[in-house]
Amino acid sequence: MPVGLFTIIGVTAGAAGAVVLAPLALTAAGFTSAGIAASSVAASMMSSAAVANGGAVAAGSLVAVLQSAGAAGMSAVVTAGAASVGGAAGAILGGAADLLKIFY
Template sequence: MLDSLVTLAGAGIAAGVAFIGIPVVVGAAGFTGAGIAAGTLAAKMMSAAAIANGGGVAAGSTVAVLQSIGAAGLPAAAKAVIVSVGAAAGALL
């Protein structure tokens, strides 16, 4: 029983860290609501992607997805997955 509670607590903590931590880390890398911040990892990634793609950043690329998260937060689908994992872990008790 204690092992199950520890597992459930771990799953809950992991879901909470993912729910809050991912947007924080993405923002710290330079992907912000105002765009990509100059001189950051995000700017370097965007530059490399633009050079590789002839001057543009491809829709759906890593840079585009991270900028979307930086501007608007996690998409609803990602939030649903995190909640579903937490619910499945809870059902195991």
């Protein structure tokens, strides 16, 4: 089965959009270059992680990785991951649009 035009557009837009919007989402959640913002989603996550680990946030945990990305910017690996997830989401939406195009 050939890949439809909307699928190709969805993958491209999803990957590019995820790479552009991921840093904005990190900042909005409270993972900033100055550290975790007070009274934010990030602060709540950090508090929960610290309670679960006996007072410290474990290295390599989700909170630690997101804080690192917020503070230093996204590494090539994190950028590739964001692009992959965005591309997959775009492929699903684009594929659905291609299927609807067949019936309508």
